[in-house]
Amino acid sequence: MYSPITEEKVFKDPIHNYIHVQDDVIWRLINTPEFQRLRRVRQLGTSFLTFHGAEHSRFSHSLGVYEITRRIISQFERKGYSDWPAEERQVALCAALLHDLGHGPFSHSIEEAFHMHHEDWTCRILLGDTCVNKVLQELGADFPEKVASVINKTYDKPIVMNLVTSPLDADRMDYLLRDAYYTGVNYGTIDIDRILRMLRPHRDRIVVKESGMHAVEDYLMSRYQMYWQVYFHPVTRSSEIILRQIFRRAKELHDQGYAFQFMVEPLSALFANCLSVQQYLRLDEALIQTAFLQWTEEEDKLLSELCGRFMHRRLYKYVEIDNMDLDTIDGIRQAFREAGLHPEYDLEIDFPTDLPYDKVHSDLPLYEQQILLLDRHDTLREISEVSEIVRSISGIHKGRYHLYYPEEKITRVLGVMPKNIASLFSQHN
Amino acid sequence: MYSPITEEKVFKDPIHNYIHVQDDVIWRLINTPEFQRLRRVRQLGTSFLTFHGAEHSRFSHSLGVYEITRRIISQFERKGYSDWPAEERQVALCAALLHDLGHGPFSHSIEEAFHMHHEDWTCRILLGDTCVNKVLQELGADFPEKVASVINKTYDKPIVMNLVTSPLDADRMDYLLRDAYYTGVNYGTIDIDRILRMLRPHRDRIVVKESGMHAVEDYLMSRYQMYWQVYFHPVTRSSEIILRQIFRRAKELHDQGYAFQFMVEPLSALFANCLSVQQYLRLDEALIQTAFLQWTEEEDKLLSELCGRFMHRRLYKYVEIDNMDLDTIDGIRQAFREAGLHPEYDLEIDFPTDLPYDKVHSDLPLYEQQILLLDRHDTLREISEVSEIVRSISGIHKGRYHLYYPEEKITRVLGVMPKNIASLFSQHN
Amino acid sequence: MYSPITEEKVFKDPIHNYIHVQDDVIWRLINTPEFQRLRRVRQLGTSFLTFHGAEHSRFSHSLGVYEITRRIISQFERKGYSDWPAEERQVALCAALLHDLGHGPFSHSIEEAFHMHHEDWTCRILLGDTCVNKVLQELGADFPEKVASVINKTYDKPIVMNLVTSPLDADRMDYLLRDAYYTGVNYGTIDIDRILRMLRPHRDRIVVKESGMHAVEDYLMSRYQMYWQVYFHPVTRSSEIILRQIFRRAKELHDQGYAFQFMVEPLSALFANCLSVQQYLRLDEALIQTAFLQWTEEEDKLLSELCGRFMHRRLYKYVEIDNMDLDTIDGIRQAFREAGLHPEYDLEIDFPTDLPYDKVHSDLPLYEQQILLLDRHDTLREISEVSEIVRSISGIHKGRYHLYYPEEKITRVLGVMPKNIASLFSQHN
Amino acid sequence: MYSPITEEKVFKDPIHNYIHVQDDVIWRLINTPEFQRLRRVRQLGTSFLTFHGAEHSRFSHSLGVYEITRRIISQFERKGYSDWPAEERQVALCAALLHDLGHGPFSHSIEEAFHMHHEDWTCRILLGDTCVNKVLQELGADFPEKVASVINKTYDKPIVMNLVTSPLDADRMDYLLRDAYYTGVNYGTIDIDRILRMLRPHRDRIVVKESGMHAVEDYLMSRYQMYWQVYFHPVTRSSEIILRQIFRRAKELHDQGYAFQFMVEPLSALFANCLSVQQYLRLDEALIQTAFLQWTEEEDKLLSELCGRFMHRRLYKYVEIDNMDLDTIDGIRQAFREAGLHPEYDLEIDFPTDLPYDKVHSDLPLYEQQILLLDRHDTLREISEVSEIVRSISGIHKGRYHLYYPEEKITRVLGVMPKNIASLFSQHN
Numbered sequence A, B, C, D: 001m002y003s004p005i006t007e008e009k010v011f012k013d014p015i016h017n018y019i020h021v022q023d024d025v026i027w028r029l030i031n032t033p034e035f036q037r038l039r040r041v042r043q044l045g046t047s048f049l050t051f052h053g054a055e056h057s058r059f060s061h062s063l064g065v066y067e068i069t070r071r072i073i074s075q076f077e078r079k080g081y082s083d084w085p086a087e088e089r090q091v092a093l094c095a096a097l098l099h100d101l102g103h104g105p106f107s108h109s110i111e112e113a114f115h116m117h118h119e120d121w122t123c124r125i126l127l128g129d130t131c132v133n134k135v136l137q138e139l140g141a142d143f144p145e146k147v148a149s150v151i152n153k154t155y156d157k158p159i160v161m162n163l164v165t166s167p168l169d170a171d172r173m174d175y176l177l178r179d180a181y182y183t184g185v186n187y188g189t190i191d192i193d194r195i196l197r198m199l200r201p202h203r204d205r206i207v208v209k210e211s212g213m214h215a216v217e218d219y220l221m222s223r224y225q226m227y228w229q230v231y232f233h234p235v236t237r238s239s240e241i242i243l244r245q246i247f248r249r250a251k252e253l254h255d256q257g258y259a260f261q262f263m264v265e266p267l268s269a270l271f272a273n274c275l276s277v278q279q280y281l282r283l284d285e286a287l288i289q290t291a292f293l294q295w296t297e298e299e300d301k302l303l304s305e306l307c308g309r310f311m312h313r314r315l316y317k318y319v320e321i322d323n324m325d326l327d328t329i330d331g332i333r334q335a336f337r338e339a340g341l342h343p344e345y346d347l348e349i350d351f352p353t354d355l356p357y358d359k360v361h362s363d364l365p366l367y368e369q370q371i372l373l374l375d376r377h378d379t380l381r382e383i384s385e386v387s388e389i390v391r392s393i394s395g396i397h398k399g400r401y402h403l404y405y406p407e408e409k410i411t412r413v414l415g416v417m418p419k420n421i422a423s424l425f426s427q428h429n
Helices: A024-030 A033-040 A045-049 A058-079 A086-098 A107-114 A118-127 A131-137 A143-151 A158-164 A170-183 A192-198 A210-231 A234-255 A265-271 A285-295 A301-311 A326-338 A388-393 A407-415 A419-425 B024-030 B033-040 B045-049 B058-079 B086-098 B107-114 B118-127 B131-137 B143-151 B158-164 B170-183 B192-198 B210-231 B234-255 B265-271 B285-295 B301-311 B326-338 B388-393 B407-415 B419-425 C024-030 C033-040 C045-049 C058-079 C086-098 C107-114 C118-127 C131-137 C143-151 C158-164 C170-183 C192-198 C210-231 C234-255 C265-271 C285-295 C301-311 C326-338 C388-393 C407-414 C419-425 D024-030 D033-040 D045-049 D058-079 D086-098 D107-114 D118-127 D131-137 D143-151 D158-164 D170-183 D192-198 D210-231 D234-255 D265-271 D285-295 D301-311 D326-338 D388-393 D407-415 D419-425
Strands: A004-013 A017-023 A199-202 A205-209 A317-321 A348-350 A372-374 A380-382 A401-405 B004-013 B017-023 B199-202 B205-209 B317-321 B348-350 B372-374 B380-382 B401-405 C004-013 C017-023 C199-202 C205-209 C317-321 C348-350 C372-374 C380-382 C401-405 D004-013 D017-023 D199-202 D205-209 D317-321 D348-350 D372-374 D380-382 D401-405
Touching (some): A004 A058, A017 A024, A017 C192, A024 A131, A158 A205, A170 A192, A192 C017, A199 A372, A210 D210, A234 A265, A285 A301, A317 A419, A326 A419, A401 A407, B024 B131, B058 B086, B058 B158, B058 B170, B158 B170, B158 B205, B170 B192, B192 B199, B192 B205, B210 B372, B210 B388, B210 C210, B234 B285, B234 B301, B234 B317, B285 B301, B317 B419, B407 B419, C024 C033, C024 C086, C045 C107, C045 C234, C058 C158, C058 C192, C086 C143, C107 C234, C118 C131, C131 C143, C143 C158, C158 C205, C192 C210, C210 C388, C234 C348, C326 C419, C407 C419, D004 D058, D017 D024, D017 D058, D024 D033, D058 D199, D131 D143, D143 D158, D170 D210, D192 D205, D192 D210, D234 D401, D285 D301, D317 D419, D401 D407
Parallel strands (some): A205 A372, C205 C372, D205 D372
Antiparallel strands (some): B004 B017, B317 B401, B348 B401, D372 D380
């Protein structure tokens, strides 16, 4: 049962100026408690500790992804492209709006610490006993299942999945623009209007008209810059490390039967790995921050110290090291141990890498990886065949080791280390 | 003991591009737990429920106020204006950075509900047993007191107070620009570079060179627009009303000895009106939101209902009414009562007003109210004497009554109301 | 014979991002020599001598006016408003695109000097033996006449004229945004998306939905700021004065039979007041600047001096005077004469004024003057009845006398002037 | 004789917000006729025929280059870097301001057509009998020579030349930002504040602190995008081709003694290759456009046709061809000849290429080519040794053949061409 709303509603948005809601189902989904919860989950997790402006939520981003998808579909409809299945509009819009619904607080860290996947939670929320499920049901008993299958990539219309998930999808376009805007860096300024105008439905894929190639190159370069300047910023990684250590320590204590001075419902279920959908929906960053602030007074010194570090931003320092072999790593860990430091809590070794664009990852279906250009003879070519600059950067693995540690303890370690290793630590400014 | 830091530090900021920290004391103040806490207090309180982008914190704003003040002082120093007391640099910068230190979570609502003033808390934090106090002490035993006296306006250098607090101060300039940026509205775009270039220290005041008049007019107009478009937005007022009702109800319950399922330390002290500085510093928006989400499950129906409204954004509807006399107001309240509604919790009457610029408020010292222009003959004139447009708008009291109520209950009330009054409620779209 | 073009064409534009051409007639009009000529006429005349960035042409602006009009009409069509006569699309778009077609080089000055009106020339070009006329003819023999009648305001569909000419028309919206962008001032940032979304066809008028009131207030304020900061800037006025003096002097010489070293076709016809349409179309700013540069070598000292002033930007200085009576003016002129200066060429008295918005000018039809708001009860109110701020500024006549003169000659004059008058000239910095 | 001006002057600029003039010599140089002439030479030549907003002048750009240089030097002075020779401030600022002084109208085309170099003209103007020379002389008899030697790269302070000319100089930074702004494309948005903050004088070079590497990568990518999206745009190339053909034809006619209906002074000297400095200074785009418009009425059909094409923007069409061997090229030329077309005027083959960054060009001194990074151990490394992405793109030669021809004549040619070649021409859309 489709019903357009009587008068278009708009949300003022710094990125897209206005977000236009034209379908009743979208309006009602936005107003569910499950979607409103996304206001309490930051889009960039702990990045606000590096870029103080990056305090924007997944709520804002989800609206943005919806809006870009709406514009793409509107354009397909207006131009009457026959390869676009018009009846899929609602499925695609709902999947775009809801694709991040299952994100928890400080998503990357919590997922790593507790072996969860936000996509699974998205589907559990879509299909569970939730307000979102009820709203979707009104479009058909199987409608929630349809939306979920777009998200877990089992839907039987590949073009819809390709619209929602691809190297050039609404999700990536919105987050580049939005994260650049809120952090204040200049790198995310892509010509989204041009890219959108160049998109074409073509058989079961969304492809790009060849004349849009430079705009796509620019988008890939912006993506690369954002990874290195923002997403992989060592200060952000440092805060994520502290965060994971807190989760790890709290779970250890929980498993040992430690009596927390502050413990509320969804947290204990989180530690026990038995979260229900209803409990999961009560996990948000407000709760995590409240727990951490309370835990700064816990008796367990390790937990209270880590929580103080996170809440008051006393993060670990780091050194960057170009190359390291396993022996060096062992040597460093050994020195930490000898100096009486904890080889896990006091030292973390990180190796971030990014591929600005890679045409064949091993473990993803092609349509999620490749950007295809459509030339005037209607033949398709993968972009790195055409663009020399994309070819140049395909497969670049850029990365350096980063060692994180508490600054005030490092002098103790340096004394017991081989000179050549110790010298690595003296580089930091 | 003044010490410049060895290398200037910068923060990337969307408004000022970079925030430059050149003094060691500023760097160390920023890193105190008390200042870091401002990350957990939103600059615009509940406005994010109206403008989803407005999720920025008082931390960001405080850095911005500091940066503008630093630029003004640098300029005074570079141009060698003799009326600027160079030795006041550190006091002024610290006061600029810290002036919002005492803001609590959802400041306007909590202050109204609990009769607190954030300026008082700022001074208590500056002078109490805090890290901020310790850092300030290093510049002299009386230095914390000096900074506090700038904030509570008893400092013996009027020009410093005027720099920090005036109708054209760094605080107002930063929030106009920042709030416009984060909400995405276009109105806050003032020519801050020009205004800063036109500022002059003149005896014990900061004044504006006459050729900067149009830039100041534009600033006053932007301020006016921001008030009406953002700060007084009826949806934001609606959310503030719910918030105050939650505080009011929770305090009623607390005073009655009600056993909350969720209650943690600084909250009970808040309700008991006996917050210590240390307790106050643990109040943040994370805690408030956590409590409210927990309270959606409280047995007290009124409290759980109000908390659900706030957390899931089911706000009160409103009607705007141009004029209302006391009899009408009584009639409306009476009808609510007759319909079995709560005349306080189910109805709120709001009358927001703003003066875009008013040269003489009754209860403030002149220097906090007037913008003075300095002409080429070195005579000072209050801006509305010179600017016809400022004169035109001085003293405009624009306002309309707004009645807020739960939408689903209003039909019950309409039946028992006099027709002429009921008709007011049928206007809403 | 209407024909949409096979594929939409776009122009990249800094203001509207892309300008979309969807009708074949628009595409072909843009490609006529008459329209291309607008590239050689600056939008802001001599303002580039004050704001070096203001080098944009009437070509750019005309595309912008067309684009805004296209968006308004598209929106009317998409929403299916019955008061909008759909068959008028082409007339309205053509009138919007072509409304400035008759502008000459440095339009304001040349019109004043030679008593011409660009609207007349626009109509002559539309109706004459021109490529534009031929393209328009293809839509019907009377189509050029229709477009011309919209421009000279005799068309029998008032709503079309109101769309093209009103205090809130596409022309004004584009020039505020564009002139602000190219000069670099911050004042023209209006929320055009919101204004456009609030426009409604209503009987034979274009009106604004009441909820758009603040956006309109902001627009009127921006307009006011742009007048004072840009359009009436005294340096720009000074350059216009030189320009008019050059035209006046050259015409005097021409009328006296002076033998110009450089004189080409449309210029002599201009001086003889007998320009044909074909000749008029060859007048552009390139020609004017070429003539002026050549004339810096003319034997007539006055002409060569004035041309040197304009081309090398040695403009007249000015003083601002709040009030002046006729006796003072006479006294000043007399002193100039006594000092051996030319009372006309060496002195110009200017009194610029602007009304930011005035609901009743004496000499214009109401629909060109008033902005009407449409409330939810479908009643119309003139905006200053509703907006206190617009009411405050309606009818403000702000103005000051500006006296322009060659700086190096003024000391000669000061000696022979009464002291009180001479003192006025000593104010300039 | 150095003299700071009493009060800093500012120019409002869309790119740098304000341009600050603090030295009297700069103020006086800007006001010379030679510098004012740059207002009549467009920064991007014929690009305005592709991007209608690109009407900005070399005057604007020159101010921008000066401003960036001023900021770099101010920073060096403020931070007291000992490797910067403070006494070179004036030389560097003057060279930055004046480096484009010798640009003629539509510089690239006119230089190619008449074998001139703008750097030579810059030096001739600096050293000739000009106002610029007089102003410079006031700082010392050898001062004009110093400035000229920076520009022709024979100055004995390499660091000054490196500041003014390098792959990361103020010239390139300003034009990327400015051209992006005026065309409206998004690609030029570099983080200039960060780059400037990272620059360091180091021995006789200007180098970049290693932590600025990503900002430099982004700058190189922006440069690459601007080349392909703007500078090498085929429509712009098409207009340059017409322009060169006009110059070529007019010179042929001139050399044959053809009697032009319109011919004025500096033009005949241009054709005779005997321009004096004074004559060169009277060449500007106003004159070229005036001549071209007049020449649309010349008796020589080829000249009048080409002038009509340029002035009314009836440009040549083009096809892009990936690879072409010499035989194909010959075949095409032959077909044009057989079809009775002019093999030079009716056909032009263009092969634009660009190197986004190349560490070793064959014919330039290293300091003009390499960007050096300074790490924390004070060792210098050429950027492509450190940046994988710069290494990837170094030496990319991207290019395709473009064939330009008059569209209305092509069908004649297609008939007499081999099918495989003719098919190349049917690709154009």
